[in-house]
Structures are given as C-alpha cells and as structure tokens.
Amino acid sequence: MLFAVFAPLIIAFIIPFLSKYKEKIHTGYFVLLVPLAIFIYFIKFVGTDFTPVLQQISWIPSLDINVSLYLDGLSLLFVLLISGIGALVVLYSIFYLHKSEKLGHFYVYLLMFMAAMLGVVLSDNIFVLYTFWELTSISSFLLIGYWDHRERSRYGAMKSMIITVFGGLSLLGGFILLSVVTGSNSIQAMISQVDVIISSPLFPLIAVFIFLGAFTKSAQFPFHIWLPDAMEAPTPVSAYLHSATMVKAGIYLIARFSLILAASEWFFVVVSGFGIITLCWGSYMAVRQTDLKGILAFSTISQLGMIMTMLGFGTKAAVFAAVFHILNHATFKGSLFMVAGIIDHETGSRDIRKLGGLMTLMPISATLALFGTFSMAGVPLPFLNGFYSKELFFDTAIHLPDTSLAAAEILQQVIPYLAVLGSIFTFVYSMYLLFGTFTGKQQLDQLPKKPHEAPFGMLVAPAILIAGVIVIGVIPNLFNETLLAHATSAITGQEIDKHISFWYGFEYPPLYMSLAVVGIGFLLYWFKKYWTRIYTVFPGKASLNDIYDGLLVRVETYSEKITNGYMNGSLRRYVALIVSTMTVVTLLFLFFTNGFTYTTDDLAPISIGQVLIGLMMAIAAIGTIFANNKIAAILILGVVGYGLAILFVMYSAPDLALTQLVVETISVALFLLCFYHLPALRKRTEGIGYKTTNWMISISFGALMTLIAISAHSSKWFDSISTYFLEQSYKLGGGDNVVNVILVDMRGLDTLFEITVLGIASLAIFGLIRLRDKGAK
Structure with missing residues (x-):
C-alpha cells in the first residue's frame, strides 16, 4: 500500500523529463500506467471475505506520528474511485489536451493530487492525514489555475485555496484537540475512546473544527461558492476533482469520524441540516445557470448535500444509501463532465443558450448524456443506478430514529419535504442540461466551431463510466456484497445485510415521492420560461460571492493601509517595532507565568577583576553613543566583545571564549573593511521626542534581557x-x-x-x- 500511495509522487519527478518527448508520444500515456496499476493492485481486495489491512512505517515515533495506512471497506471504496476514475481522466485528457499545452505541469499536478487523495483516505494517523489533506488543497489550486493566463482561472484557484485552507487549519485544530484528549494520533485508537472524547469539555470545539474542515472541502452551504469558480479548470480536472475525488474528501472525513461525532444528538442536526440546505440550494441554483459546467457545478453541490444529509441520519440504512450514492454519483457525474468537455471541445462553447439540436451532429455524446442525466435525475428505470440510491434516500428520510432534541424533531418533520423539493429541481436541471443541449433548434452561426462528433479516444472514458451506470443498475447487489456492505460496516461499526431491489410494491412510500419528483419536475421543466423570473426576486441581487469578494477587498484594503503604515523605508522604525513588540510580549509572558522571581542560590562567586571588566564593558558600550570618530567607535565597541571573551575565560569556558574572540575579530575587521561605505558620524540633531523614544526602547530592551537572565536562573520549570x-x-x-x-x-x-x-x-x-x-x- 505504501508504494501505491507514493508511486504518483515518484513518477511526478520523472514527468518533466518525459514531457520533452510529447511531440512523439503524448505524456498522458506514461501517466496512465500509474492509476491503472494502483487500481489493479487494490481491486484484488474486493470480495465478500474482505478484512481490514494495516501497514505502518515509523516516521516520527517520538511524536507518535507514523505513516500508518489502514485499508478497510470505506478506504477501499475511495481508493478504487480515485485510481479507477483517475485512469479514465488521464485517458480522456490525452485527447482533450493538445500537445502544445504545458503537459508536464498538468500531469505533475494531477499526480500530486492523486497521491494526496490516496494518502487522505488511507491514513490512520491524523497528522499524516492532515498533511495529505493540505496537499490536496495545494495541488487542486495548481490544477484549477492551470491556465494561468486567464484571470478567471487565477481567481477560481485562489478562491478555492482560501476557503479550503481555512477549513484545513480548522481541521488541524480539531485533530490537535483530539490528540490531547485521547493521548493518541491513531483514528482507530480514537474510535475506541468515544466515551472519553464525548465526556471531554473540548468535544464541542473538536466537532466544530472537524465540521468546518469537512464542509469547506465538500462545498457545503455556505462554503460552496468556491466550486462553481473552480470550473475554470480544464474539464479533465473538473471530472476528477469536482465529481469523484476532492469534493468527496469532506464526505470521507465525516464518514470516517462518524463513530465519534455521531455519539452526540447534535450530529444529526448539524450534518443533515447543512446537507439538506445544500441539496436544495444547489439544485435550485443549477436551473439558473447557462454554462454547462456551471450547471454541473451546482449539481455537484446538491448531490454532495444529499450524501451529507444521509450520513447525518446515522442509521445503517442511511449510511448504506450514502455509500451507494458516492459510487453512483462518481459514475454519472464523471461522465457528464466529460461530455460537457466534449461539447466545449467540438463546438467551442459551453453556453447552453447557443447550443441546441446537437443530437443529430453528436449522436454518441447525446446518448451518453441521456443515460447520465436520467440517472442523475433519478428517473425510475431499472438500468440506471441513480434511481436506486435516490429511492433509498427517500426511504431513510421518512424512517429517522427518535430523538429527545427539539431541534432534531423539527428537522425530522421537514426533511422528507425538503428531500422531495431538492430532487424536483434535480430533475429540472437534468432535463434542462440534456434537452437544452441536444434538442431544439440548431444555432450553428452562434458557435465558434462547426459541431461534429468527438474522436473515438475522447469517447472511451465517458462510455466506460456510463457502462458502470448501467451495470450497477442491472446488478446492484453484486457491488453491494463485495464493496458497499464493507464500506458501510466501516462507518457504522456494525455488519449490514442490505438487499437492493428496484421494486418494493405499491405500498412503498418512496415510490410516490419519486413519482411526485418526476411529475412536478417535468411540469416545471416544460414551463421553465414562465417561472424562472423568480430568480430576480430570490436570490435576486443577493449573493454569497458578493460577500466573499467584499470581505476580500476590505481585507486587502486594510492590510495594505496597515502595512504601508509601518513599512515606510525607515530602518529605525522597523527595529523599534520589532524590539518593542519583543519587549511587551515577553514582559507580559513573564508577568502571567510568575517569571519575575529572584534567587541567589547556586551562584558562582564574583571577583573584583570580573566586576572591573563588567564596568569596563558598560563604559565602552555607553561610550559608543558619544563617539564622533568611526575608528574610535569601532574600537570601543570591540572592547565590549573582547571583554565578554575574557569573562568566558574567567568562568572556565575556553571554547566559548575562543568562539567569541573569533567572531569579534571578524566583526571588527569587517567594519574596518567597510569604512569606505559607512556614513560619516555626525552630531545628532533629532528632537527631544525622538531621542526620548530611543532611550525608552533601549532601556526597556536592556532591562528585559536582564530580567530574562535572572528569570532563567531563578525559575526552574523543568529539570x-x-x-x-x-x-x-x-x-x-x-x-x-x-x-x-x-x-x-x-x-x-x-x-x-x-x-x-x-x-x-x-x-x-x-x-x-x-x-x-x-x-x-
């Protein structure tokens, strides 16, 4: 497993050399072997008799930080998605990215991200997990900003970086507190101490920090605003990061720590509350978009909200449904992103207002989009995997466990209705995406390129994913027993025996919820032009992006003013600020830690000679202030250094004395060599306020050094x-x-x-x- 995690990083070092031959052979062919080999390695673990595997390599044992790789059902599911879809994305990118692009950069960033995601889902040590977590933010920043000549790409990359790194720092705080409470850095060891964690007064803070890390990474409301702007990345990046992997890192985090966090009743309120809001808001806003990738971006937000909601339910059935939808979403959304990239590649536009009637010109792409959108919409057909997990979502939404929390009871009452509402808009934007692109009137004069079907190589990857949609839909229980059940057990800590079926009878309530979604959704889509004016009222001009941009502008403005206030080119001001800050902070620390202690225990005797040398050093130091000659000032300053060397000798420290003599001699020699460049000494003409400030800072800092020396001797905090x-x-x-x-x-x-x-x-x-x-x- 260790090689599988670090293999992408190792190959990333070789890519710059291989990319030199990109004119002869596309760099992607070399890269393709990496995720393919990892997928083949891990596919052998799939089976009904799977048991978890732990591999540990010592790294920093003194801090209990070791590279501990833990493969259970949950991590196996994610590893297969990361490597399997990663291989398809690389294959797709070979035909999507021209050889004239900076392929070396692209594939290095992609391999960095792949290694980071593998590290996140396999790490059992929380600090190793955090290291990989932040690497996902860095590598995704580089991938989103790959076309750095575009202003929107730079903006989207920076936005994703700011929001996800903020969440990452919060996550680090939660991990540190968990380590303090449990005395361990192992996730599995922490899970065995749930009672200790729950009873700790730090638990609410731990939960908030972990939630912030998960919600920012998985684009939960209100942190979702970075995802639509990240669509400026090349389509292979969108298909990989924003449908199957990075955005699901937060989902993985909640799933991995649910055995700890779900012990609190507030887990349901927070996770399902934010999840259901994200589902409804994302699906509602997707209908408003006109860019194909914009529609898919908000679609991803809504689907992530749906998965998060089910994880918040906490029941075995709900967790199973969430795990099932993680797999389903990766297949249909990955394929749809690739189809959107094909349309952009072959028509030169992603604006749905300029598209239409492409079915006759791009029949294969249209067929792939039909299966993908219908599965995403949850159309009740037995060969579409999306319908199965959506049905399970409805079923778990109306069978929530009893709770004594008032907020939880209210949420339980409204969730089934919000689930249907979000699913209705999911149906609407799915139909809008499909029929708005491939049916209707052709507008070839509006397109930069004459549309035609994509090359065969570009169609292979989305076709394989659509084949996955159909295979999972036809034989879902094959994946259930060999993969999904193990992942569910890893999250809940309990064995599950769940049989997936297309038909549960007429008395099955989710059936009527699904029919309502299809019926109402079809009507809303058909009459879309009449009711979409509502967007001018809600949200209207209100936008979370405006709040983000406004905060960013204010931060930049005030930080610039503050910086310009002290960065004025004056070395005196810089030194004064640094010394003053050190003095104030250190004095406060000494005050609050009772550092102002004084003892005369264990002091060496002081001779008259040592006192005289000390006085001589003090007189010399003061004398440099009044010296009017450069040579005299340097020689007087040298007296201080050489006097210190003599004191070292008298206190039986010849090594220190020799070092001090060498340093002082070199310093004096350098000053003498630099005479030509030194300014001439002159009589100081500054005002009384200027001089008073200098005196205050100097005396305060000197007193501080004296106090530190006394405190260091008198305060024995450690052996x-x-x-x-x-x-x-x-x-x-x-x-x-x-x-x-x-x-x-x-x-x-x-x-x-x-x-x-x-x-x-x-x-x-x-x-x-x-x-x-x-x-x-």
Missing part, C-alpha cells in the same frame, strides 16, 4: 538537561568536551545545515559582487 549531556557525551560522542560533542555529534546535522546556509550566502554575495563588477564595465 536541567545539563545532567543528561554530562552523562551521555562520552558514551554517545566519545569526547569529554561536552560543548564539542553537542555541536559536532548531537547537533551534527544542525551544524552541517548552518554551514550549508553560510556557504550558500557566501556564493550569493560573490555572485552579486561579480554582477556589480560586470555592470561597472
């Missing part, structure tokens, strides 16, 4: 580590000089990197000098 070094320096480093052993052996890598940094800085300075010399010539 001294010096005993460890004294005992272990010879055993570990083979030396009696403890300081040398620490620097060379115990901190060897740190010292090596410090030397490396100095070397790089030296090379940079040398390069700048050479550039200056060339410029002078």
Whole structure:
C-alpha cells in the first residue's frame, strides 16, 4: 500500500523529463500506467471475505506520528474511485489536451493530487492525514489555475485555496484537540475512546473544527461558492476533482469520524441540516445557470448535500444509501463532465443558450448524456443506478430514529419535504442540461466551431463510466456484497445485510415521492420560461460571492493601509517595532507565568577583576553613543566583545571564549573593511521626542534581557538537561568536551545545515559582487 500511495509522487519527478518527448508520444500515456496499476493492485481486495489491512512505517515515533495506512471497506471504496476514475481522466485528457499545452505541469499536478487523495483516505494517523489533506488543497489550486493566463482561472484557484485552507487549519485544530484528549494520533485508537472524547469539555470545539474542515472541502452551504469558480479548470480536472475525488474528501472525513461525532444528538442536526440546505440550494441554483459546467457545478453541490444529509441520519440504512450514492454519483457525474468537455471541445462553447439540436451532429455524446442525466435525475428505470440510491434516500428520510432534541424533531418533520423539493429541481436541471443541449433548434452561426462528433479516444472514458451506470443498475447487489456492505460496516461499526431491489410494491412510500419528483419536475421543466423570473426576486441581487469578494477587498484594503503604515523605508522604525513588540510580549509572558522571581542560590562567586571588566564593558558600550570618530567607535565597541571573551575565560569556558574572540575579530575587521561605505558620524540633531523614544526602547530592551537572565536562573520549570549531556557525551560522542560533542555529534546535522546556509550566502554575495563588477564595465 505504501508504494501505491507514493508511486504518483515518484513518477511526478520523472514527468518533466518525459514531457520533452510529447511531440512523439503524448505524456498522458506514461501517466496512465500509474492509476491503472494502483487500481489493479487494490481491486484484488474486493470480495465478500474482505478484512481490514494495516501497514505502518515509523516516521516520527517520538511524536507518535507514523505513516500508518489502514485499508478497510470505506478506504477501499475511495481508493478504487480515485485510481479507477483517475485512469479514465488521464485517458480522456490525452485527447482533450493538445500537445502544445504545458503537459508536464498538468500531469505533475494531477499526480500530486492523486497521491494526496490516496494518502487522505488511507491514513490512520491524523497528522499524516492532515498533511495529505493540505496537499490536496495545494495541488487542486495548481490544477484549477492551470491556465494561468486567464484571470478567471487565477481567481477560481485562489478562491478555492482560501476557503479550503481555512477549513484545513480548522481541521488541524480539531485533530490537535483530539490528540490531547485521547493521548493518541491513531483514528482507530480514537474510535475506541468515544466515551472519553464525548465526556471531554473540548468535544464541542473538536466537532466544530472537524465540521468546518469537512464542509469547506465538500462545498457545503455556505462554503460552496468556491466550486462553481473552480470550473475554470480544464474539464479533465473538473471530472476528477469536482465529481469523484476532492469534493468527496469532506464526505470521507465525516464518514470516517462518524463513530465519534455521531455519539452526540447534535450530529444529526448539524450534518443533515447543512446537507439538506445544500441539496436544495444547489439544485435550485443549477436551473439558473447557462454554462454547462456551471450547471454541473451546482449539481455537484446538491448531490454532495444529499450524501451529507444521509450520513447525518446515522442509521445503517442511511449510511448504506450514502455509500451507494458516492459510487453512483462518481459514475454519472464523471461522465457528464466529460461530455460537457466534449461539447466545449467540438463546438467551442459551453453556453447552453447557443447550443441546441446537437443530437443529430453528436449522436454518441447525446446518448451518453441521456443515460447520465436520467440517472442523475433519478428517473425510475431499472438500468440506471441513480434511481436506486435516490429511492433509498427517500426511504431513510421518512424512517429517522427518535430523538429527545427539539431541534432534531423539527428537522425530522421537514426533511422528507425538503428531500422531495431538492430532487424536483434535480430533475429540472437534468432535463434542462440534456434537452437544452441536444434538442431544439440548431444555432450553428452562434458557435465558434462547426459541431461534429468527438474522436473515438475522447469517447472511451465517458462510455466506460456510463457502462458502470448501467451495470450497477442491472446488478446492484453484486457491488453491494463485495464493496458497499464493507464500506458501510466501516462507518457504522456494525455488519449490514442490505438487499437492493428496484421494486418494493405499491405500498412503498418512496415510490410516490419519486413519482411526485418526476411529475412536478417535468411540469416545471416544460414551463421553465414562465417561472424562472423568480430568480430576480430570490436570490435576486443577493449573493454569497458578493460577500466573499467584499470581505476580500476590505481585507486587502486594510492590510495594505496597515502595512504601508509601518513599512515606510525607515530602518529605525522597523527595529523599534520589532524590539518593542519583543519587549511587551515577553514582559507580559513573564508577568502571567510568575517569571519575575529572584534567587541567589547556586551562584558562582564574583571577583573584583570580573566586576572591573563588567564596568569596563558598560563604559565602552555607553561610550559608543558619544563617539564622533568611526575608528574610535569601532574600537570601543570591540572592547565590549573582547571583554565578554575574557569573562568566558574567567568562568572556565575556553571554547566559548575562543568562539567569541573569533567572531569579534571578524566583526571588527569587517567594519574596518567597510569604512569606505559607512556614513560619516555626525552630531545628532533629532528632537527631544525622538531621542526620548530611543532611550525608552533601549532601556526597556536592556532591562528585559536582564530580567530574562535572572528569570532563567531563578525559575526552574523543568529539570536541567545539563545532567543528561554530562552523562551521555562520552558514551554517545566519545569526547569529554561536552560543548564539542553537542555541536559536532548531537547537533551534527544542525551544524552541517548552518554551514550549508553560510556557504550558500557566501556564493550569493560573490555572485552579486561579480554582477556589480560586470555592470561597472
């Protein structure tokens, strides 16, 4: 499993070299082997006798952070979707993206995202999961902004980054609190401590943080606004990220932690409440769109809301229905995104107002779209998988468990009606998408290109997905027993024996709910032009995007004003602000932690010679302020450094003394070498306020350093580590000089990197000098 997760990252390093040969062979053919191999590897786990598998690699054991990969039914479902649809997306992209595109960039980003998603769904360690979680945000940012020459692509990429990273940081807070409460970083270990987590006063905060992480990633209301703008990405990206994988990461998160979070009655209210609102709002707004990918974007939002709602129900039947719809949605939505890309590729437009009558010109694409849209709409046909999971959604919506929470009781009453309402608009936008594109009057003069059917290679991937729609619809129980049941058990912690059937009889209430959806939905679609004026009233001019843009503008405006307020080019101001902040923050910390303590225990005796050297250093330091000659100021300043070296010698620290002597000598030499460039010393003419501020900052910072030194000696918060070094320096480093052993052996890598940094800085300075010399010539 470890190789499967990191294989995409390894191949990503090779892609830039392979892309050099893209004129001879499309880079996608090399990339295609990666997800295909991963899919083949994991397909062997599918079966009725599947048992979870755990693989662990030590990484940072001292922090309990290890690469723990846990494969159960839930992660297996997602891994197969990530790798299987990933392979189809790569195949599709070979024919969608021309060789003149930056293919190396595209496939590196795609492989990064694939590895990140695999890491998210397989990680058992919460901090490893978080690392991959943030990598999905970074890689999706790069993919959405792939066409970086387009302003809308940059805007969409930044918007998705801001919202999902905000959720990611919230998720990190929840994970840290979970780790503190349970004393473990393993998800499976946390699940075994549900009682401890629920009884903790931190539980409400943990739940809020995890919900924020999940809702932002899975585009739940009101965080859904990033998804429509992300449609500026190339269609293969939309088909992969925004239908089958990334947007389902939040769904996965809720499913994975439901055994913990669902122990609270508020889990149903929050998850199903936001889910049902997202379902209704997304489906309602999809009808308003005119861009094919815009319709599919809001469609995705509504479908994600439907899945989230079912997970919030918490019953075994509802969780099973949610898992089933995750699979179904990936098949029909992935194919529809690809068909939308085909239409855009072959006509030059995605504007549904300019399309129409394409069925005779693109019959294969029209057939694929028909199966995809009918499945998405939940049309009651036995060979369409979407109908089965939608029926289960209705069934679970009217069979919710009893609750003592008033808010939950109210929600239980309205959810069945909202489920039907959202499904009605789902039917409307599905018919709008299909018939608005492929039937009606042709408007060839409105299209940049003359429409024609796509090449065979571009049709293969959506055709395979539509074949999946039909196969799942015809034999759903084949997938139930070998895959869906295991995923459901992983979420609920209980075995489930669910038989999927197309017909449950006339006494089955969801049947009439489905008929109402089809009937009312058909009427709304047929008379669409008469009632869509409602959008001018609701939502009208109100828009969450306007709120987002307004907040962003205000943040940028005020941050610019604040930054310009202190970044005025004055080095004095910069130093004053830095020193003042350090002084205030440190003094406050000392105050609140009782750091103002003073003890004279264990102090070394002070001789007259040491006192005289200290006075000499103080007089020299003060003398630099009044020096009017550059050489005199530098020599006086050198007295301070050399005096400190003498004190080190007197306190039996020859290594420190030698280091101080070397540093001080180099500093004085550098000052002398830089004489030519140093400004001439002059009499200060600043006002009394200016000088007073300087005195206050200087005295405060000096007093702070004194207090820190006294506090460090007087406040013993921890056992001294010096005993460890004294005992272990010879055993570990083979030396009696403890300081040398620490620097060379115990901190060897740190010292090596410090030397490396100095070397790089030296090379940079040398390069700048050479550039200056060339410029002078």
